[in-house]
Amino acid sequence: MFKDKEIIEKIRKTKLFNSKLKQDIILYFNLLNKTQKNNLIHILNTEQEIIKNFLTSLKNKKIIRFEEIKGNIDNLQRQNSNLKELKEKAQDELEADNLLNKLDIV
Structure with missing residues (x-):
């Protein structure tokens, strides 16, 4: 499982959220329960998987x-x-x- 610092760093780097939402998530991160944090992790992992699949499909296209x-x-x-x-x-x-x-x- 990710540490809180790693999750916050991933939130800073993600393109899924606008800057205001990123700030709010980071600001209130410690108030989130475990399920909410897991949902964030899932969202961030999904983003990475989508990007990876997209790049792979581009690489494989003629x-x-x-x-x-x-x-x-x-x-x-x-x-x-x-x-x-x-x-x-x-x-x-x-x-x-x-x-x-x-x-x-x-």
Whole structure:
């Protein structure tokens, strides 16, 4: 079990409570009963566990590198350019077909 000094130090370091609440907890710490102190310990341990799990999950995730993102953007731009060329070519062919159809009618 933690000593009171260790608990107070953990309370000072925690990000769960605002500064006013931290001051109040520290000020009235000696008046807390055993259950209240145990609850505080549980809260502080839970915070540590959450942070540890979060950092572990970040560490295990695949990091996307800048080069990979830049490569994806370049590929999309190239595909977009190719698509524009295909649309222009299709439009030109359609116009040519329309002109030929007009000539056949006349």
